[in-house]
Amino acid sequence: MTDRLTLRRHIRHCRNQLSTQQQNDAAQAVIDHVRRADHLSSARAVALYLANDGELDPHPLIEWYWSRGSRVYLPVLHPFSPGHLLFLHYTPDTPLQANRFGIPEPRLDSRLILPKSELELIFTPLVAFDAQGNRMGMGGGFYDRTLAGWRNGPGPQPVGLAHNCQQVDSIPVDSWDVPLPELITPGRHWRW
Template identity: 55%
Template sequence: MNLSRQQIRQHVRERRQQLSDADQRLAAESLLCQLQSLPQFQNANRVGLYLANDGEIDPEPVIQHLWHKGCDVYLPVLHPFSKGHLLFLHYDRNTLLIRNQYGIPEPRLDATAIAPLTSLDLLLCPLVAFDAEGNRLGMGGGFYDRTLSRWHPEANPAPYPVGLAHNCQQVEALPAQEWDVPLPMIATPDKVWQW
């Protein structure tokens, strides 16, 4: 039976929301270990990522590791004038966070803290589901598809996008749309997928 994108989204969100706090913590630590083996991660100085929401795999250990290494970390902020787009703002231990319209914490908008997307080395993306072809299904708003629409491994290689997910978020196949941007790499606690 072929499920719709919305049915897959709902099913996988329920699956990841059922993970216990202990499972979430273990997954987050294991994810950091997977990322540490990647040259793209080892060589990155400016990294965009997200704060976990709705059962997403938590990149907090990754953030702490990057800060310890002296890297700059950036979080997505909903663009105030361009609906459906993201800005990336510098994030450190002193950054004041506010909740956006979706209830997700983000830095308060400050023009001096915005980083041009192409100035980031690495972009660690949340996702709802993925398949063995690198197809990514998000929450449905298209924010990351728009963010990655100009990414190309040769012509526009920065930032290098990597999807982050729990193992349970892999599905057999995703019905792809023409605006979907397949990822070149997805990291889970158990494996790094590369295409």
């Protein structure tokens, strides 16, 4: 099972089969890993995402960061730079609207945009990962573009979030794919 489409279909099915209870337990387990890692728990400006398609639900983690006084940002599709993301400040009062993929995002308001370089962490969703830190997303290249060159700049460090069942033996990678330095599943905090 090496081609990307087959792999995506298989793993998306597995994460969509998880029960509400399993999703809730997974979200709490991830908070426990973050709590134990100083460089994650101390971050004051973090990008997270809203769960879609059975993804690990980061909302409890978002609320945990809020409770510590950290600022949380969500990705918004760039209105005129195709394939790119903006990061907008997210609070419990932020109005959301569905984007063209049906995923809720903050309504675009330029006053809420934080330049990417001012984020400390970007928690990324993903479809599949392997034990080498290779990452495969939903196929849009949004996070690959966002994270391109992150090791060479002052910008944020990525942290993948996934369910245990999203681990595969080997991810087929292309030149533009950005491997992760770190990833959290309910069962393990991976660091490469």
